Amino acid sequence: GQNIDQPTEMTATEGAIVQINCTYQTSGFNGLFWYQQHAGEAPTFLSYNVLDGLEEKGRFSSFLSRSKGYSYLLLKELQMKDSASYLCAVPLSGNTPLVFGKGTRLSVIA
Amino acid sequence: DTGVSQDPRHKITKRGQNVTFRCDPISEHNRLYWYRQTLGQGPEFLTYFQNEAQLEKSRLLSDRFSAERPKGSFSTLEIQRTEQGDSAMYLCASSTAGQGSGELFFGEGSRLTVL
Numbered sequence: 001g002q003n004i005d006q007p008t009e010m011t012a013t014e015g016a017i018v019q020i021n022c023t024y025q026t027s028g029f030n031g032l033f034w035y036q037q038h039a040g041e042a043p044t045f046l047s048y049n050v051l052d053g054l055e056e057k058g059r060f061s062s063f064l065s066r067s068k069g070y071s072y073l074l075l076k077e078l079q080m081k082d083s084a085s086y087l088c089a090v091p092l093s094g095n096t097p098l099v100f101g102k103g104t105r106l107s108v109i110a
Numbered sequence: 111d112t113g114v115s116q117d118p119r120h121k122i123t124k125r126g127q128n129v130t131f132r133c134d135p136i137s138e139h140n141r142l143y144w145y146r147q148t149l150g151q152g153p154e155f156l157t158y159f160q161n162e163a164q165l166e167k168s169r170l171l172s173d174r175f176s177a178e179r180p181k182g183s184f185s186t187l188e189i190q191r192t193e194q195g196d197s198a199m200y201l202c203a204s205s206t207a208g209q210g211s212g213e214l215f216f217g218e219g220s221r222l223t224v225l
Binding site for chain 2: 008031033041042043044045048085087089091092097098099100101102103105
Protein backbone atom coordinates (compact mmCIF):
# COMPACT_ATOMS: atom_id res chain seq x y z
CA GLY A 1 0.00 0.00 0.00
CA GLN A 2 0.92 3.65 0.18
CA ASN A 3 2.27 5.56 3.16
CA ILE A 4 2.64 9.32 2.68
CA ASP A 5 4.07 11.67 5.26
CA GLN A 6 4.18 15.47 5.19
CA PRO A 7 4.27 18.17 7.87
CA THR A 8 0.91 19.26 9.20
CA GLU A 9 1.48 23.00 9.26
CA MET A 10 4.02 25.59 8.13
CA THR A 11 4.21 29.36 8.38
CA ALA A 12 6.25 31.61 6.11
CA THR A 13 6.60 35.30 5.37
CA GLU A 14 5.33 37.08 2.28
CA GLY A 15 8.10 37.29 -0.32
CA ALA A 16 10.09 34.43 1.18
CA ILE A 17 10.76 30.88 -0.05
CA VAL A 18 9.25 27.80 1.57
CA GLN A 19 9.93 24.10 1.02
CA ILE A 20 7.24 21.53 1.80
CA ASN A 21 8.57 18.00 2.13
CA CYS A 22 6.86 14.70 1.41
CA THR A 23 8.11 11.18 2.02
CA TYR A 24 6.31 8.18 0.62
CA GLN A 25 6.39 4.41 0.51
CA THR A 26 4.73 2.61 -2.37
CA SER A 27 4.67 -0.95 -3.65
CA GLY A 28 5.34 0.31 -7.17
CA PHE A 29 6.20 3.85 -8.15
CA ASN A 30 4.19 5.56 -10.87
CA GLY A 31 4.82 9.23 -10.28
CA LEU A 32 4.13 11.78 -7.56
CA PHE A 33 1.65 14.64 -7.63
CA TRP A 34 1.25 17.90 -5.74
CA TYR A 35 -2.13 19.57 -5.41
CA GLN A 36 -3.14 22.89 -3.86
CA GLN A 37 -6.36 23.25 -1.90
CA HIS A 38 -7.66 26.55 -0.62
CA ALA A 39 -10.00 26.41 2.35
CA GLY A 40 -13.48 25.37 1.29
CA GLU A 41 -12.44 24.67 -2.29
CA ALA A 42 -11.56 21.64 -4.40
CA PRO A 43 -7.95 20.51 -4.84
CA THR A 44 -6.24 21.75 -8.01
CA PHE A 45 -3.28 20.19 -9.78
CA LEU A 46 0.14 21.79 -9.31
CA SER A 47 2.77 19.35 -10.53
CA TYR A 48 3.69 15.81 -11.52
CA ASN A 49 7.10 14.17 -11.20
CA VAL A 50 7.94 10.74 -12.52
CA LEU A 51 11.71 11.12 -13.03
CA ASP A 52 14.29 12.26 -10.50
CA GLY A 53 15.10 15.93 -10.43
CA LEU A 54 13.54 19.35 -10.30
CA GLU A 55 10.54 20.45 -12.35
CA GLU A 56 10.08 24.21 -12.43
CA LYS A 57 6.81 25.94 -13.21
CA GLY A 58 6.86 29.66 -12.50
CA ARG A 59 7.07 30.36 -8.78
CA PHE A 60 6.47 26.70 -7.97
CA SER A 61 8.99 23.86 -8.36
CA SER A 62 8.78 20.21 -7.42
CA PHE A 63 11.64 17.82 -6.76
CA LEU A 64 11.70 14.04 -6.71
CA SER A 65 14.20 11.44 -5.51
CA ARG A 66 12.83 7.97 -6.20
CA SER A 67 15.68 6.19 -4.41
CA LYS A 68 14.95 8.14 -1.23
CA GLY A 69 11.16 8.09 -1.53
CA TYR A 70 11.23 11.85 -1.15
CA SER A 71 9.76 14.88 -2.83
CA TYR A 72 9.46 18.55 -2.04
CA LEU A 73 7.43 21.46 -3.30
CA LEU A 74 9.28 24.77 -3.42
CA LEU A 75 7.30 28.00 -3.43
CA LYS A 76 9.20 31.20 -4.21
CA GLU A 77 8.23 34.86 -3.78
CA LEU A 78 5.40 33.87 -1.48
CA GLN A 79 2.14 35.74 -1.79
CA MET A 80 -0.75 35.89 0.65
CA LYS A 81 -2.88 33.94 -1.83
CA ASP A 82 -0.48 30.99 -1.46
CA SER A 83 -1.99 30.33 1.97
CA ALA A 84 -3.58 26.93 1.39
CA SER A 85 -3.12 23.22 2.01
CA TYR A 86 -0.60 21.44 -0.17
CA LEU A 87 -1.30 17.77 -0.80
CA CYS A 88 1.24 15.16 -1.86
CA ALA A 89 -0.24 12.15 -3.70
CA VAL A 90 0.89 8.93 -5.35
CA PRO A 91 -1.11 6.47 -7.48
CA LEU A 92 -2.73 3.46 -5.85
CA SER A 93 -1.80 1.39 -8.88
CA GLY A 94 -0.83 2.07 -12.46
CA ASN A 95 -1.41 5.72 -13.26
CA THR A 96 -4.48 6.34 -11.09
CA PRO A 97 -6.30 6.58 -8.70
CA LEU A 98 -4.38 8.80 -6.33
CA VAL A 99 -3.83 8.31 -2.64
CA PHE A 100 -3.28 11.61 -0.83
CA GLY A 101 -1.27 12.57 2.20
CA LYS A 102 -2.92 14.53 4.99
CA GLY A 103 -1.73 17.79 3.51
CA THR A 104 0.43 20.64 4.78
CA ARG A 105 -1.43 23.79 5.75
CA LEU A 106 0.71 26.77 4.78
CA SER A 107 0.05 30.17 6.28
CA VAL A 108 1.70 33.15 4.61
CA ILE A 109 2.04 36.14 6.93
CA ALA A 110 2.94 39.75 6.22
CA ASP B 111 -17.66 22.24 -20.52
CA THR B 112 -17.68 23.90 -17.13
CA GLY B 113 -15.82 21.18 -15.27
CA VAL B 114 -16.89 18.54 -12.76
CA SER B 115 -20.20 19.36 -11.10
CA GLN B 116 -21.66 17.87 -7.94
CA ASP B 117 -25.11 18.02 -6.47
CA PRO B 118 -26.21 18.85 -3.86
CA ARG B 119 -23.46 21.11 -2.55
CA HIS B 120 -24.76 20.78 0.98
CA LYS B 121 -26.90 18.14 2.62
CA ILE B 122 -28.10 18.02 6.21
CA THR B 123 -29.78 14.82 7.28
CA LYS B 124 -30.78 12.95 10.38
CA ARG B 125 -28.98 9.84 11.50
CA GLY B 126 -30.43 6.73 9.90
CA GLN B 127 -31.58 8.42 6.70
CA ASN B 128 -30.24 7.57 3.25
CA VAL B 129 -28.50 10.18 1.12
CA THR B 130 -27.44 10.22 -2.52
CA PHE B 131 -24.90 12.47 -4.20
CA ARG B 132 -24.57 13.01 -7.93
CA CYS B 133 -21.46 13.79 -9.94
CA ASP B 134 -21.27 14.90 -13.57
CA PRO B 135 -17.69 14.58 -14.85
CA ILE B 136 -15.99 16.51 -17.63
CA SER B 137 -17.66 15.11 -20.72
CA GLU B 138 -14.61 13.62 -22.45
CA HIS B 139 -13.30 11.99 -19.26
CA ASN B 140 -13.92 8.25 -18.99
CA ARG B 141 -12.62 7.86 -15.42
CA LEU B 142 -14.58 9.03 -12.40
CA TYR B 143 -13.49 8.91 -8.75
CA TRP B 144 -15.11 9.41 -5.38
CA TYR B 145 -13.17 10.70 -2.37
CA ARG B 146 -14.13 11.67 1.16
CA GLN B 147 -12.43 14.50 3.02
CA THR B 148 -12.75 15.43 6.67
CA LEU B 149 -11.44 18.61 8.27
CA GLY B 150 -7.67 18.82 8.35
CA GLN B 151 -7.18 15.64 6.34
CA GLY B 152 -6.35 14.91 2.72
CA PRO B 153 -8.91 13.34 0.39
CA GLU B 154 -9.51 9.65 1.15
CA PHE B 155 -10.03 7.46 -1.91
CA LEU B 156 -13.30 5.50 -1.94
CA THR B 157 -13.91 4.06 -5.41
CA TYR B 158 -13.53 4.71 -9.11
CA PHE B 159 -15.00 3.87 -12.50
CA GLN B 160 -13.70 3.54 -16.00
CA ASN B 161 -16.72 4.15 -18.18
CA GLU B 162 -19.49 2.13 -16.45
CA ALA B 163 -17.14 -0.44 -14.87
CA GLN B 164 -16.34 -0.02 -11.19
CA LEU B 165 -12.66 -0.96 -11.06
CA GLU B 166 -11.93 -0.57 -7.36
CA LYS B 167 -14.40 -0.61 -4.50
CA SER B 168 -12.54 -2.30 -1.69
CA ARG B 169 -11.90 1.09 -0.10
CA LEU B 170 -15.55 1.97 0.32
CA LEU B 171 -15.91 2.59 4.03
CA SER B 172 -18.61 0.03 4.72
CA ASP B 173 -21.40 -1.85 2.99
CA ARG B 174 -23.62 1.18 3.65
CA PHE B 175 -21.71 2.95 0.87
CA SER B 176 -22.36 2.16 -2.78
CA ALA B 177 -21.67 3.89 -6.07
CA GLU B 178 -22.97 3.53 -9.61
CA ARG B 179 -22.20 4.89 -13.03
CA PRO B 180 -24.85 3.15 -15.12
CA LYS B 181 -24.25 4.72 -18.51
CA GLY B 182 -20.64 5.69 -18.13
CA SER B 183 -21.48 9.37 -17.74
CA PHE B 184 -22.76 10.71 -14.39
CA SER B 185 -22.28 8.79 -11.15
CA THR B 186 -24.12 8.55 -7.85
CA LEU B 187 -22.77 7.79 -4.39
CA GLU B 188 -25.33 6.52 -1.90
CA ILE B 189 -24.91 6.24 1.85
CA GLN B 190 -27.56 4.19 3.60
CA ARG B 191 -28.49 4.49 7.28
CA THR B 192 -26.23 7.49 7.78
CA GLU B 193 -24.21 7.87 10.97
CA GLN B 194 -22.72 10.99 12.51
CA GLY B 195 -19.26 9.76 11.50
CA ASP B 196 -20.30 10.03 7.86
CA SER B 197 -20.27 13.82 8.13
CA ALA B 198 -17.63 14.95 5.64
CA MET B 199 -17.04 16.50 2.24
CA TYR B 200 -17.58 14.02 -0.59
CA LEU B 201 -15.45 14.92 -3.59
CA CYS B 202 -15.82 13.66 -7.12
CA ALA B 203 -13.02 13.84 -9.69
CA SER B 204 -12.58 12.80 -13.31
CA SER B 205 -9.70 12.10 -15.68
CA THR B 206 -8.89 10.46 -18.98
CA ALA B 207 -7.54 6.91 -18.93
CA GLY B 208 -4.05 6.44 -20.28
CA GLN B 209 -3.13 10.08 -19.89
CA GLY B 210 0.52 10.33 -18.93
CA SER B 211 0.14 12.41 -15.80
CA GLY B 212 -3.20 11.03 -14.65
CA GLU B 213 -4.19 14.48 -13.45
CA LEU B 214 -7.49 14.56 -11.57
CA PHE B 215 -10.02 17.34 -11.98
CA PHE B 216 -12.12 17.77 -8.86
CA GLY B 217 -15.62 19.06 -8.36
CA GLU B 218 -16.49 21.50 -5.57
CA GLY B 219 -17.76 18.67 -3.39
CA SER B 220 -20.93 17.76 -1.53
CA ARG B 221 -20.81 18.55 2.16
CA LEU B 222 -22.77 16.12 4.33
CA THR B 223 -23.83 16.88 7.88
CA VAL B 224 -25.48 14.08 9.82
CA LEU B 225 -27.33 15.22 12.94
